[in-house]
Amino acid sequence: MPAAKVTLRDVAVLAGVHSGTASRALNESTRSLVNADTVRRVTEAANSLGYRPNHLARSFKTQRTFSIGVIIPDLNNPLFPPIVRGIEDRLASAGYVALLGNTENDAGRERRIFAEMEARHVDGLVLATARREDPMLLGVARNAPPIVLVNRIVEDHAFSSVSVDDGAGIRLVVEHLRALGHRRIAHVAGPQELSTGFGRYRGFQASMRSAGLEIDPKLVSFSSSFSIAEGARCAAEVLAARPRPSAIVAANDMLALGCYAEIEECGLRCPDGVSLVGFNDMPFVDRLTPPLTTVRIPHAEIGAQAAELILERIDQPDSPLKSLLLAPELVVRGSTVQGPKLNGKMSASSRRSPSRSEDPSRS
Amino acid sequence: MPAAKVTLRDVAVLAGVHSGTASRALNESTRSLVNADTVRRVTEAANSLGYRPNHLARSFKTQRTFSIGVIIPDLNNPLFPPIVRGIEDRLASAGYVALLGNTENDAGRERRIFAEMEARHVDGLVLATARREDPMLLGVARNAPPIVLVNRIVEDHAFSSVSVDDGAGIRLVVEHLRALGHRRIAHVAGPQELSTGFGRYRGFQASMRSAGLEIDPKLVSFSSSFSIAEGARCAAEVLAARPRPSAIVAANDMLALGCYAEIEECGLRCPDGVSLVGFNDMPFVDRLTPPLTTVRIPHAEIGAQAAELILERIDQPDSPLKSLLLAPELVVRGSTVQGPKLNGKMSASSRRSPSRSEDPSRS
DNA sequence: CGGCTAAGGACAATCGAGTGCTGAGGGAGG
DNA sequence: CCTCCCTCAGCACTCGATTGTCCTTAGCCG
Numbered sequence: 001m002p003a004a005k006v007t008l009r010d011v012a013v014l015a016g017v018h019s020g021t022a023s024r025a026l027n028e029s030t031r032s033l034v035n036a037d038t039v040r041r042v043t044e045a046a047n048s049l050g051y052r053p054n055h056l057a058r059s060f061k062t063q064r065t066f067s068i069g070v071i072i073p074d075l076n077n078p079l080f081p082p083i084v085r086g087i088e089d090r091l092a093s094a095g096y097v098a099l100l101g102n103t104e105n106d107a108g109r110e111r112r113i114f115a116e117m118e119a120r121h122v123d124g125l126v127l128a129t130a131r132r133e134d135p136m137l138l139g140v141a142r143n144a145p146p147i148v149l150v151n152r153i154v155e156d157h158a159f160s161s162v163s164v165d166d167g168a169g170i171r172l173v174v175e176h177l178r179a180l181g182h183r184r185i186a187h188v189a190g191p192q193e194l195s196t197g198f199g200r201y202r203g204f205q206a207s208m209r210s211a212g213l214e215i216d217p218k219l220v221s222f223s224s225s226f227s228i229a230e231g232a233r234c235a236a237e238v239l240a241a242r243p244r245p246s247a248i249v250a251a252n253d254m255l256a257l258g259c260y261a262e263i264e265e266c267g268l269r270c271p272d273g274v275s276l277v278g279f280n281d282m283p284f285v286d287r288l289t290p291p292l293t294t295v296r297i298p299h300a301e302i303g304a305q306a307a308e309l310i311l312e313r314i315d316q317p318d319s320p321l322k323s324l325l326l327a328p329e330l331v332v333r334g335s336t337v338q339g340p341k342l343n344g345k346m347s348a349s350s351r352r353s354p355s356r357s358e359d360p361s362r363s
Numbered sequence: 364m365p366a367a368k369v370t371l372r373d374v375a376v377l378a379g380v381h382s383g384t385a386s387r388a389l390n391e392s393t394r395s396l397v398n399a400d401t402v403r404r405v406t407e408a409a410n411s412l413g414y415r416p417n418h419l420a421r422s423f424k425t426q427r428t429f430s431i432g433v434i435i436p437d438l439n440n441p442l443f444p445p446i447v448r449g450i451e452d453r454l455a456s457a458g459y460v461a462l463l464g465n466t467e468n469d470a471g472r473e474r475r476i477f478a479e480m481e482a483r484h485v486d487g488l489v490l491a492t493a494r495r496e497d498p499m500l501l502g503v504a505r506n507a508p509p510i511v512l513v514n515r516i517v518e519d520h521a522f523s524s525v526s527v528d529d530g531a532g533i534r535l536v537v538e539h540l541r542a543l544g545h546r547r548i549a550h551v552a553g554p555q556e557l558s559t560g561f562g563r564y565r566g567f568q569a570s571m572r573s574a575g576l577e578i579d580p581k582l583v584s585f586s587s588s589f590s591i592a593e594g595a596r597c598a599a600e601v602l603a604a605r606p607r608p609s610a611i612v613a614a615n616d617m618l619a620l621g622c623y624a625e626i627e628e629c630g631l632r633c634p635d636g637v638s639l640v641g642f643n644d645m646p647f648v649d650r651l652t653p654p655l656t657t658v659r660i661p662h663a664e665i666g667a668q669a670a671e672l673i674l675e676r677i678d679q680p681d682s683p684l685k686s687l688l689l690a691p692e693l694v695v696r697g698s699t700v701q702g703p704k705l706n707g708k709m710s711a712s713s714r715r716s717p718s719r720s721e722d723p724s725r726s
Numbered sequence: 727c728g729g730c731t732a733a734g735g736a737c738a739a740t741c742g743a744g745t746g747c748t749g750a751g752g753g754a755g756g
Numbered sequence: 757c758c759t760c761c762c763t764c765a766g767c768a769c770t771c772g773a774t775t776g777t778c779c780t781t782a783g784c785c786g
Binding site: 751756 | 758759760761763764766767768771772774775776777779
Binding site: 005007008009019020022023024027030053054056057058060061062 | 741742743744745
């Protein structure tokens with residue numbers, strides 16, 4: 001086991017060539033400059049010595065680290081692990097690693113993390129923290145490494161991005177609820193400075209209109225963050241309206257969790273008293289009682305595509321910006337049932353979900 | 364905004380000193396070798412030029428990267444995000460970053476990730492993937508960077524580690540169930556090649572014995588992985604025993620999720636028919652119906668302590684190995700209720716919890 | 727007043743790989 | 757036979773910071 005530090009020079013000596021030649025022989029892209037027989041000798045020498053190129057030296061010389069910064073709000077939010085895995089898996093297959101940073105939605109932290117990533121010379125950045133009008137992003141756009149936005153995007157398309165068609169997702173929801181006979185539909189909206197919160201609210205407006213339903217301003221409440229507590233607060237607001245809404249569209253699953261709690265708090269039941277829909281299909285929302293009807297987004301695929309885009313921009317820095325919009329999918333579970341109008345009777349409560357989250361790991 | 368690459372040499376020239384001197388002046392630990400006035404001049408020059416030391420060059424020269432490899436089975440398992448955050452937060456405050464790797468419990472992947480981390484010259488490793496007798500770990504122990512094990516540990520204490528007192532946790536569970544009057548208690552055990560699965564099983568045996576309860580071999584089933592599917596399979600096994608158990612102790616929350624499903628599948632109800640306890644207090648298990656009684660472990664603290672240990676070993680490579688054992692805590696929720704009366708003959712499944720109103724449409 | 731010491735900096739080597747330039751050698755074509 | 761070109765490999769420098777060694781100078785004491 002020759003595990004000790006074997007340098008390129010050692011290999012070169014064994015192969016009877018100069019270290020520069022050994023470098024070219026071992027390097028895929030410069031191999032053509034070297035005689036095939038020499039390449040063979042060098043390769044054999046490298047193998048027999050167990051040569052491992054020194055990553056640090058290479059990075060130092062080439063200014064490429066084969067690492068990508070991934071900045072998210074909070075890893076504890078179940079939305080992000082699958083996305084991060086999608087990113088990491090794709091990156092790994094290309095020989096890259098991810099550096100993870102959690103901003104806690106704090107601008108100062110975000111700036112610090114960003115600086116840290118730059119100092120470490122990441123080859124690119126994937127950001128899941130963008131605000132619709134993001135001062136930091138606009139400031140750094142100049143001489144920063146390639147950036148890809150994920151999930152959330154910024155107003156003007158100055159960056160490549162991968163996101164979900166929020167409007168289309170909400171449309172599926174509203175049409176689903178309307179088909180069930182709901183007419184008084186409430187919306188617990190997300191923060192409007194985030195593209196997701198904004199886009200879903202706009203989607204709600206648009207699809208209510210095109211469904212011929214009226215939006216009662218009392219049935220729309222804006223949360224200040226995608227959190228359970230805010231979901232509960234907003235749910236309380238819309239549930240206080242009279243006549244009561246028969247269904248609530250939450251802008252994401254976290255908010256929906258808050259709604260569950262508040263619905264119970266009000267002495268109501270879901271879905272019999274109020275139907276509820278979330279967004280994101282976070283892991284384990286299919287295990288709730290009742291299982292949550294929600295909009296599934298392809299988490300891992302989002303991550304993988306983001307990784308793909310960033311790799312593309314690294315290889316070809318001049319390639320055009322791309323905005324990928326992935327299609328969401330409605331997953332109907334037990335939290336939505338027939339509304340009041342079509343059928344005077346309350347219908348049966350939740351059934352088992354057809355789609356359960358996979359259970360991957362061990363502890 | 365002088366954002367372009369400013370090197371140490373530039374700073375030195377502006378300050379009118381040699382680059383070596385500038386290096387010492389800027390470096391905390393060698394500053395004492397330089398005249399105070401010179402330090403001031405260099406510092407000012409550095410500030411005015413916006414000098415940012417080149418991390419790559421420094422790492423190359425010193426062979427320290429200020430990065431730590433963190434290897435876990437799967438980020439999608441809700442157990443890990445809080446631990447990883449605990450690690451990252453502590454590392455960040457010391458100027459380190461974490462490189463994350465997911466093994467998917469695959470030995471080949473694990474080996475590859477390990478090699479990748481080594482190639483990148485991480486200063487240390489935190490592993491959450493250890494098996495009780497881990498061939499890879501024993502193999503690499505020689506000239507690898509410092510390693511700290513987390514959550515899972517290996518048989519002999521050849522590594523520093525941070526874990527939870529599994530036996531104590533299970534003892535809390537068994538005593539809780541016994542106090543509720545349960546006597547026929549089943550155990551859905553985890554994989555026995557993992558210290559967690561093994562330790563909890565041993566804890567189950569010990570605390571049943573000291574509680575004066577008998578262990579019916581039919582009431583113990585061993586899962587082959589900490590997964591929902593395995594939980595369901597094992598639950599089916601123990602629920603098939605007669606007389607039926609009145610409570611199930613699952614070795615972790617994932618298995619407990621499987622138990623929930625299987626209990627329902629059998630036409631039983633939790634907690635009225637069967638009480639259920641998990642382990643780990645994964646996020647959102649308090650939102651299940653019924654909320655899961657489980658053993659809480661201090662996730663973030665585990666991570667933070669692991670980071671602490673690894674930093675310690677980096678600073679003092681000869682410091683002694685440490686094994687930290689953190690105390691678990693029982694969190695009683697709705698999934699455990701009074702067991703069958705000790706002298707009564709009442710069938711467990713006929714009981715109804717008075718505290719929860721039932722849904723008539725369900726039966 | 728000479729010599730010794732200590733402090734403060736300059737100098738240069740170094741880490742390991744990548745790469746532009748140079749030059750040797752050989753084959754082909756005029 | 758001479759010239760030209762092409763292939764291939766050697767040489768040396770480079771990236772930027774760290775660090776061991778040595779030199780200069782000033783201060784101090786006998």
